[in-house]
Amino acid sequence: MDIQFDKDHLWHPYTSMNNPLPCYGVVSAKGVQLELENGLQVIDGMSSWWSVLHGYNHPRLNQAIKDQVDKVSHVMFGGLTHEPAIELGKKLVSLSPKGLDKVFLADSGSVAVEVALKMAIQYWQGRQQPQKTKILTVLNGYHGDTFGAMAVCDPENGMHSMFEGSLNKQIFAPAPITPYNQPLCQQDIDNITQAFNEHHNELAAMIIEPVVQGAGGMRIYSPEYLTLIRQLCDKHNVLLILDEIATGFGRTGKLFGADHAGICPDIMCVGKTLTGGYMTLAATLSTSEVASGISDSPAGVFMHGPTFMGNPLACSVANASLELIMEGHWQNQVAAIESQLKLGLAPAAEFDAVAEVRVLGSIGVLEMVKPVDMASLQKRFIELGVWVRPFGKLIYIMPPYCINEAELNTLIDALITVARES
Structure with missing residues (x-):
């Protein structure tokens, strides 16, 4: 993957062409996992800007497109x-x-x-x-x-x-x-x-x-x-x-x-x-x-x-x-995500760098006291095995509904780790 061409020629959202934010190449995705070009697997906490509900590479969604294209x-x-x-x-x-x-x-x-x-x-x-x-x-x-x-x-x-x-x-x-x-x-x-x-x-x-x-x-x-x-x-x-x-x-x-x-x-x-x-x-x-x-x-x-x-x-x-x-499975999925987020993110409310913790449905938010450095935090999240894109004072996740308990715990632990280190 020619990441250098991407850096030199492709304009990414809200990114300077003079000093672009780092970009990580994705080669495949399944469920809530993104496979990066270096072979790393990371859990997507952003649902690709809040759009992926049922996970990546879902067989029924794949089939719908395959059937229609013919x-x-x-x-x-x-x-x-x-x-x-x-x-x-x-x-x-x-x-x-x-x-x-x-x-x-x-x-x-x-x-x-x-x-x-x-x-x-x-x-x-x-x-x-x-x-x-x-x-x-x-x-x-x-x-x-x-x-x-x-x-x-x-x-x-x-x-x-x-x-x-x-x-x-x-x-x-x-x-x-x-x-x-x-x-x-x-x-x-x-x-x-x-x-x-x-x-x-x-x-x-x-x-x-x-x-x-x-x-x-x-x-x-x-x-x-x-x-x-x-x-x-x-x-x-x-x-x-x-x-x-x-x-x-x-x-x-x-x-x-x-x-x-x-x-x-x-x-x-x-x-x-x-x-x-x-x-x-x-x-x-x-x-x-x-x-x-x-x-x-x-x-x-x-x-x-x-x-x-x-x-x-x-x-x-x-x-x-x-x-x-x-089919209605989303209700139990979102309720389970909400319960786990409330419990898992609660300790962050005691951190000096955290102004407030907010949770509703499948949305978990840490509002920090000061604006965060997006590039450095994205790199740290990759090291922790997750994909999270913070902005301003906000570190937040909004995972696909199909995420399981262990995967969500990995996301929560990453947020707690970064908030504690901030």
């Missing part, structure tokens, strides 16, 4: 359709919070967010309120790297602050601070209520990551906050968009983050885990009312259409992944 690998979705897309639509409508019954199949999570924002704005054009064009969100959020998505990411502490001058100005409320299992504090109530009271006439929608703010800080907050914003959206005639790209399909211990609060959004984005981590695919779901408003807009149609929308290969493997979800 039929049709791709066909345009404009004016044509196919069985994998239809079946995927049925599964998504069946699994999602009741009321979401229209499905737009997109390319990636960022595109799904772009689609959701455009849906919200175009909906109000169809309801004769074209002044409603602004999006309300909260600080510490992350929704993707494209321009519309960047505009609703944290404008100051987020990774996209350097583009602020080129982004549409949206409206930000303070991030919720109430912990997951506590009653909603008055400060959270007052902050978000004030934002709605001041801006509702111009608001098309509010967008938020339910229960867990991911790349903006792995912050876990009270489901009562979701209940409140659903009520405020209804009161003030504002659409609610839930970004379930990181939280969907069981990651938080519920099938969707919305399920922690028992609410249904007007629009919902899913991605990452949709294909079990095999291919890029996302979806934006909406209610019939949203779809009707868009259809009543001056354009008469929704103005978005990716070339690879509804790709048959991606839809086929997504169907196989969702079939595994529908």
Whole structure:
């Protein structure tokens, strides 16, 4: 493997070309194990950026792609359709919070967010309120790297602050601070209520990551906050968009983050885990009312259409992944992971270098007192037999559901070791 060519010519995510972070070559993967080019086996604690649900090289997911490639690998979705897309639509409508019954199949999570924002704005054009064009969100959020998505990411502490001058100005409320299992504090109530009271006439929608703010800080907050914003959206005639790209399909211990609060959004984005981590695919779901408003807009149609929308290969493997979800084993798997993470990571709370330990579902987080050195920690984790990619002050894991107790203990021990050494 020509790692030097990779270093000299291939741009990796969030990496300088002048002084790139080290890259480790992967030659194969199975279950939760990655085999590196030097022969080392490491346990993947990241699920390839939270996307691999059932493990690598899963026989049923492999077979789904093999079967489909002999039929049709791709066909345009404009004016044509196919069985994998239809079946995927049925599964998504069946699994999602009741009321979401229209499905737009997109390319990636960022595109799904772009689609959701455009849906919200175009909906109000169809309801004769074209002044409603602004999006309300909260600080510490992350929704993707494209321009519309960047505009609703944290404008100051987020990774996209350097583009602020080129982004549409949206409206930000303070991030919720109430912990997951506590009653909603008055400060959270007052902050978000004030934002709605001041801006509702111009608001098309509010967008938020339910229960867990991911790349903006792995912050876990009270489901009562979701209940409140659903009520405020209804009161003030504002659409609610839930970004379930990181939280969907069981990651938080519920099938969707919305399920922690028992609410249904007007629009919902899913991605990452949709294909079990095999291919890029996302979806934006909406209610019939949203779809009707868009259809009543001056354009008469929704103005978005990716070339690879509804790709048959991606839809086929997504169907196989969702079939595994529908069999229900994920519930016991995630519950077991959560219990083991809570027990195993608890000692880190006593370390001077650790500010807080957080666990929800299959997500385990050590927030450090100071920012970490990503390159040196990645190297140390490799030495400990695991793949973990920290960022900022956060060292966290989000393993595939199929991880066994011994493999998870190896990940936990590695986190404890690194935290103790910090």
